[in-house]
Amino acid sequence: MFPIRAAHPLSGSITRFTVEAPLVARKWRAGQFVIVRIAEGGERIPLTVVTADRADGCITLIVQAVGRTTRELCALRAGDALADVLGPLGNPTPIGRHGRVACVGGGVGTAELLPIARALREAGNEVQAVIGARTRDLIILEDEMRECAATLALTTDDGSYGRRGLVVGPLEEALRAPAGLDAVYAIGPLPMMRAVAEATRPFAVKTYVSLNAIMLDGTGMCGGCRVTLDGQTRFACVDGPEFDGHAVDFDELLRRNAAYAEHEREADRRWHEGCASRGAA
Amino acid sequence: MLRVNPLNPKDRVRIPRQACLEQPARTRWSTFQEVSSGFDHEQARLEASRCLECRDPVCTKGCPVGVDVRGFIQDLLRDDIATAAERIRRTNALPAICGRVCPQESQCEAACTMGRKFEPVAIGKLERFVADWEAAHRPAWQRPAPRPTGPRVAVVGSGPAGLTCAAELAQRGYRVTVLEALHALGGVLRYGIPEFRLPREVLDRELRLLGALGVETRTNVLVGRSVTIDELMDEEGFTAVFLATGAGTPLFLGIPGENLCGVYSANEFLTRVNLMGAHRFPEHATPVRLGREVAVVGGGNTAMDAVRTARRLGAEKAWLLYRRSRQEMPARVEEIHHAEQEGVDIRFLTSPVRIVGDAAAAVTGIECETMELGAPDASGRRRPVAVPGSTHVLPVQTVIVAVGQRPNPIVQATTPGLGTGAHGVVTVDEAQRTNRPGVFAGGDLSRGGATVILAMRDGRRAAAAIDDWVREGALRPA
Ligand SMILES: Cc1cc2nc3c(=O)[nH]c(=O)nc-3n(C[C@H](O)[C@H](O)[C@H](O)COP(=O)(O)OP(=O)(O)OC[C@H]3O[C@@H](n4cnc5c(N)ncnc54)[C@H](O)[C@@H]3O)c2cc1C
Ligand SMILES: Cc1cc2nc3c(=O)[nH]c(=O)nc-3n(C[C@H](O)[C@H](O)[C@H](O)COP(=O)(O)OP(=O)(O)OC[C@H]3O[C@@H](n4cnc5c(N)ncnc54)[C@H](O)[C@@H]3O)c2cc1C
Ligand code: SF4
Ligand code: SF4
Ligand code: FES
Numbered sequence: 001m002f003p004i005r006a007a008h009p010l011s012g013s014i015t016r017f018t019v020e021a022p023l024v025a026r027k028w029r030a031g032q033f034v035i036v037r038i039a040e041g042g043e044r045i046p047l048t049v050v051t052a053d054r055a056d057g058c059i060t061l062i063v064q065a066v067g068r069t070t071r072e073l074c075a076l077r078a079g080d081a082l083a084d085v086l087g088p089l090g091n092p093t094p095i096g097r098h099g100r101v102a103c104v105g106g107g108v109g110t111a112e113l114l115p116i117a118r119a120l121r122e123a124g125n126e127v128q129a130v131i132g133a134r135t136r137d138l139i140i141l142e143d144e145m146r147e148c149a150a151t152l153a154l155t156t157d158d159g160s161y162g163r164r165g166l167v168v169g170p171l172e173e174a175l176r177a178p179a180g181l182d183a184v185y186a187i188g189p190l191p192m193m194r195a196v197a198e199a200t201r202p203f204a205v206k207t208y209v210s211l212n213a214i215m216l217d218g219t220g221m222c223g224g225c226r227v228t229l230d231g232q233t234r235f236a237c238v239d240g241p242e243f244d245g246h247a248v249d250f251d252e253l254l255r256r257n258a259a260y261a262e263h264e265r266e267a268d269r270r271w272h273e274g275c276a277s278r279g280a281a
Numbered sequence: 282m283l284r285v286n287p288l289n290p291k292d293r294v295r296i297p298r299q300a301c302l303e304q305p306a307r308t309r310w311s312t313f314q315e316v317s318s319g320f321d322h323e324q325a326r327l328e329a330s331r332c333l334e335c336r337d338p339v340c341t342k343g344c345p346v347g348v349d350v351r352g353f354i355q356d357l358l359r360d361d362i363a364t365a366a367e368r369i370r371r372t373n374a375l376p377a378i379c380g381r382v383c384p385q386e387s388q389c390e391a392a393c394t395m396g397r398k399f400e401p402v403a404i405g406k407l408e409r410f411v412a413d414w415e416a417a418h419r420p421a422w423q424r425p426a427p428r429p430t431g432p433r434v435a436v437v438g439s440g441p442a443g444l445t446c447a448a449e450l451a452q453r454g455y456r457v458t459v460l461e462a463l464h465a466l467g468g469v470l471r472y473g474i475p476e477f478r479l480p481r482e483v484l485d486r487e488l489r490l491l492g493a494l495g496v497e498t499r500t501n502v503l504v505g506r507s508v509t510i511d512e513l514m515d516e517e518g519f520t521a522v523f524l525a526t527g528a529g530t531p532l533f534l535g536i537p538g539e540n541l542c543g544v545y546s547a548n549e550f551l552t553r554v555n556l557m558g559a560h561r562f563p564e565h566a567t568p569v570r571l572g573r574e575v576a577v578v579g580g581g582n583t584a585m586d587a588v589r590t591a592r593r594l595g596a597e598k599a600w601l602l603y604r605r606s607r608q609e610m611p612a613r614v615e616e617i618h619h620a621e622q623e624g625v626d627i628r629f630l631t632s633p634v635r636i637v638g639d640a641a642a643a644v645t646g647i648e649c650e651t652m653e654l655g656a657p658d659a660s661g662r663r664r665p666v667a668v669p670g671s672t673h674v675l676p677v678q679t680v681i682v683a684v685g686q687r688p689n690p691i692v693q694a695t696t697p698g699l700g701t702g703a704h705g706v707v708t709v710d711e712a713q714r715t716n717r718p719g720v721f722a723g724g725d726l727s728r729g730g731a732t733v734i735l736a737m738r739d740g741r742r743a744a745a746a747i748d749d750w751v752r753e754g755a756l757r758p759a
Contacts, residue, residue, distance in 0.1 A: 023502065023507045023508060024507065027506065027507060027508070037464055041558060041561075041564065041565045041566065042565075042566050043557070043566035043567045044464075044557070044567075068566060069566055083464070084464040084500070084501050085501060086462065086463075086464070086501040086502075086503060086507075087503070087506065087507065088506055088507070089503065089506060216549060216552060216553065216557075216567075217462075217463065217552065219462050219463075219503055219529075219689065219691070220529070220530050220689050220690075220691065221529040221530065221531070221548055221552070221689065222531070222546060222548050222549035222552055223530075223531045223533065223546040223548065223549055224545070224546075224549045226533075226540060228540060233533065233539075233540065238690075238691065252540055252642070255542060255641065255642035256540065256542055256642075258542070258641075259542035259543070259570060260568050260570065263562065263563075263568035263570070264568075266563055267562075267563050267566065267568075270563050
């Protein structure tokens with residue numbers, strides 16, 4: 001079992017967890033993730049490790065409740081425990097010394113981006129952060145990002161905070177600015193990462209995206225996480241999760257990630273029914 | 282040689298090979314219960330009395346681990362099942378499993394003298410009977426075992442190779458730690474082979490035995506990522522390491538449409554069901570997507586397991602597409618027979634060329650070519666060649682690809698200098714030694730996809746070699 005030391009809500013639907021996982025904490029590097037199973041009968045889901053405290057043997061996870069498993073997870077509190085935590089998985093993010101780098105985070109993707117932004121800064125890059133979300137409540141880690149970034153732009157789709165619009169707006173300005181950009185790291189929903197890759201393509205700026213394919217084992221054993229890069233099949237869990245955004249077949253991945261939409265709705269319905277009956281009791 | 286059976290050979294050959302009770306095919310495909318219920322005591326005695334007690338027991342030569350078949354059958358004839366069990370365990374650590382999943386028809390039973398003119402003795406079923414009897418009457422895990430105190434050995438992977446090696450080493454007094462990436466132990470025996478062929482209780486009782494021997498097991502450790510081989514040996518105090526990570530990386534066909542929604546590797550499909558319990562969705566959280574019509578591509582045990590599982594999950598039509606003919610099919614004969622009984626439509630000489638999908642990228646069909654057998658290829662099997670103009674589309678919503686697997690590269694990539702051969706298999710000598718001192722390997726990892734019994738044999742050999750290595754080490758100047 002992997003005890004939860006702390007659980008703090010960051011917003012209505014996003015929770016930050018500190019979990020005891022000494023093996024993971026010891027080896028973790030920015031960009032790597034874990035596969036978590038809450039309890040017997042549960043699903044295995046991938047979650048990025050945001051930070052690790054080696055001395056303490058703890059890792060930090062930031063989770064957005066979007067479906068059955070993440071909702072069950074976000075209902076857990078300090079003192080509860082996770083049945084399984086496997087990791088660290090995937091390749092660490094290649095942290096080069098590029099010069100001026102934009103770190104673009106969308107929604108909970110900002111959590112996954114934070115360790116990378118920090119590592120880039122430590123490697124001597126100038127970090128320009130752009131973080132966005134649908135609405136103000138979903139903007140997370142603003143202060144933490146500000147700490148490691150030279151500049152920070154904020155956007156919300158509904159204009160409730162920062163600039164109204166999408167993250168590509170500030171990104172395009174940075175691309176067009178005289179100094180330009182030397183590399184871009186983008187993590188967020190697939191449509192956002194695709195838009196970022198499309199924005200940087202004409203400028204031929206190296207663009208790293210982190211692909212949230214549906215995963216099962218996370219060890220390269222099932223092939224369920226396969227993605228297509230320039231016509232070649234790759235397994236996101238062992239070959240990624242980060243890839244060259246200009247090579248990714250986003251359309252295919254978007255369709256593959258919708259493969260269980262019906263099952264997810266069914267699971268959701270059951271979950272809400274469960275809540276209703278628990279509430280009534 | 283003393284014969285135990287009072288019957289003369291003529292009488293023995295008149296006894297028909299005993300058939301096990303099986304669940305009726307009509308209802309079977311809707312349940313995950315084990316298909317064959319095995320022999321009862323009376324049947325086992327009758328079947329044992331068919332054995333000719335050959336002076337030269339060729340059955341033993343046909344068995345990869347050399348089980349003393351004649352000997353245990355004679356024990357059975359004397360009604361001394363406990364001795365039979367002990368005799369089998371001398372060379373076979375997992376008899377209840379091997380009795381169920383060994384390809385007997387190409388091993389012990391292929392060699393059996395009785396089989397030259399009549400049907401061979403049902404050695405596998407007898408072995409299973411003995412092992413199940415042992416579990417029911419004198420469970421081995423209840424026998425007291427001394428706590429091991431010797432040097433520490435790490436076993437990486439908990440499939441049959443790793444489990445066997447761990448048990449052998451513990452019996453020799455080593456302190457063994459098994460490291461497994463998944464959340465449950467057993468390797469393919471857990472996530473690959475379905476319950477209707479290998480009930481989980483059979484596997485679990487072998488695991489209890491391991492616990493009783495003092496073997497420590499740790500799940501959720503992906504060696505190479507969570508900890509490296511070098512760290513295990515240099516920092517964690519392990520004297521030797523046995524690598525048994527199997528051949529888990531699935532191969533795909535490389536045809537158009539393979540990344541459509543509804544195309545699975547057999548590994549993914551079987552793991553969703555066997556390990557995650559997707560057939561019990563939504564009580565269990567992991568889903569599986571299965572159409573009314575399903576095509577499975579391949580001809581091995583993996584393909585058979587996938588197609589029979591698909592039937593049990595409710596597929597009304599289940600095709601098995603194999604590009605060669607029945608003779609070349611590598612699956613166990615019993616599985617092919619059971620699959621056909623369960624209504625699986627096996628299409629021989631059929632090779633997929635494209636998977637077809639709709640606007641939402643959901644599978645709607647699989648386009649195939651009919652093949653004919655041409656000249657023999659390097660493997661000696663006749664090479665299938667496409668018949669011109671034979672292209673046709675089978676309407677399916679799910680395609681499961683079972684065309685082979687390779688070793689997972691993570692350990693090899695993170696262990697500097699570890700010698701590997703074609704397709705990423707780890708190179709070993711006859712004692713399972715790799716080129717790295719103190720590092721041993723076996724099972725599918727060094728064979729690239731073989732059988733449970735061969736994995737087990739490798740595990741035993743490695744245990745003996747590790748024992749030698751440690752003893753020599755004690756004599757080596759530090
Ligand atoms: C490498 C990686 C790192 C991730 N890091 C984080 C993170 O740090 N924080 C966070 O909140 N989320 C992260 N995710 C996404 C998270 O895994 C999914 O939100 C979660 O699995 C959804 O499960 P659910 O049952 O709650 O929702 P569901 O109702 O099952 O699905 C909701 C959505 O999540 C996607 N999804 C479903 N199952 C999986 C799965 N097994 N793997 C991936 N996506 C799935 C579906 O496409 C669907 O659109 C990461 C995903 C990947 C691949
Ligand atoms: C569906 C299916 C049906 C089969 N049917 C039969 C049959 O009927 N008869 C027969 O004889 N053979 C059969 N086989 C083949 C047989 O199962 C294998 O040959 C055998 O399991 C190999 O054993 P192994 O111990 O080498 O590896 P595996 O059983 O593959 O076990 C390897 C284990 O190592 C773990 N692992 C991998 N990488 C790491 C790592 N880096 N760190 C930690 N752990 C790791 C894996 O998760 C796995 O649990 C079948 C195979 C399949 C897939
Ligand atoms: S281990 Fe397998 S091959 Fe050997 S005797 Fe038993 S069933 Fe036959
Ligand atoms: S070869 Fe067949 S008949 Fe002869 S001893 Fe072995 S099992 Fe008996
Ligand atoms: S999640 Fe199974 S191979 Fe990547």
